[in-house]
Amino acid sequence: MLEIPAQIWQKTKTSYIWRSLFRHGYPDSRKNQSLAVFTNVFLHLHPVKVRRHALAIPYTWCMGGLSFFLFLILTLTGTLLMFYYHPSVDGVYNAYGDIKDLETVVVFGQLLRNMHRWAAHGMVITVFLHMIRVFYTGSYKPPREFNWVIGTLLFFFTILLSYTGYLLPWDQLAFWAVTVGYEIARATPVIGDEFAFVAFGGFQLGPNALLRFYVLHVVGLPLLTGFLIAIHFWRIRKDGGITGPL
């Protein structure tokens, strides 16, 4: 009985197409396990082997990985949200109306919005906790100095991403929260007015500010953050994997 599926499996595995996709057998031997990792574009971020303590949850708290996971979730849900969102303050199709529609008309729209929102808050927390774990385990020490610097930038961009997103619903909460930031920007010594003008597109929080924040939120900052994460991960490998007791 079982010969037929076994034969089909055998045929498939030796077929031209299958072998063009996978260059290794089932990962049950050391060799195939290694091949599975480094012939796969997504997995090859990893080394083939890691030091055992790197797997210990009390050591990393998984916080770096979870920050990345939330970043991916946010990219996914954010892209879906973009299908329903117009960055404009009034008119027939406007930001606030779009958010209302998401909550009332779009199938699973409310759930989508909630996931994006809570994941964003979550990422601020996980990145902060990750930074704390890296500091207290002394993981910024040589040769990882520069990766810590990249990390500091990532922390800053994570906050900026959250903050630019906060304005997008264009409700009272968004408007006045961002006004607080606007006042701070204007208080920058020497270049306050110029800086606020460039960052918010005017001397008032209006359509320009919404558009600027939108573009930064969906294109500029995610790209920058993505690049920095790529460098961050690359450096972890080049610095010899994550730290551990000497």
Next chain:
Amino acid sequence: MTTPRGPQPFAGQEKRLRLLAFVRQDSIVRVDKRVEDTAMVWPHLLVIEFIASMLWSIGLFVIAAAFNAPLQDHATPDCTPNPSKAPWYLLNLQELLLHMDKGLAGVIVPTVWLTFMAVIPYIDTSREGVGIWFTSANGKRITIFAAVYATVLTFSLILLDAFLKRPEDQGGFGYIEKATRYLPGGKQLFPNYIIPIVLMIGLSVLLVLIVKRLYAANTREWMIAIYTGFVAVYLVLTVVGTSMRGPGMDLFAPWAVPATHQCLEPKA
């Protein structure tokens, strides 16, 4: 002139370089050489990653199904809620704004802090304690000390500021009025610049001096003290800004904060 031995470059190509050396691994990939105690990524790490991402997906899904993201009325520029608050992760800065000049609190302090944080590894360059939580028992004691020091001080300073700034006829000290009248530079120079700057720098230096004295702290250890102090201040400011500030950004006990006045009608 003697010609060098070996094959000669063609005329005009003398500058061509060739790579004919072995490079020590350390100069490309800096690896700590330690006892080999490794596990295969497939399956050990991938299984953890898979389970973690599943659990977190489910968790996020449950949270998103249970709690709705807030949405208030359409933005109205002439209708100011009292208080207007930034998102919680910036409320620490907003809290700081209440105690000093805006530019100082909102721009200079965070910039200086982020810069300082970025250069930590260039100040503390020892490799002591890599991979060990808190480095040592001494590090752990210093962490606890610095956390208590910073929490108590920040909290007291916030309370003190609230008392000092309350006008005299309301039972406070009337500090702003007094400063305007008696201090050089009026209510700007001392209250908004000199005192906060002296406090921020002074208390940080004091912390370092204390841990050096009490715990014989080395560079890594006083860095732990400073960093812990920062984290504690950051958290205290966030908590106070989030849960103890009511209308007018006045200070309240967390359980007695009045509701936000959603809209202040513009004055006609």
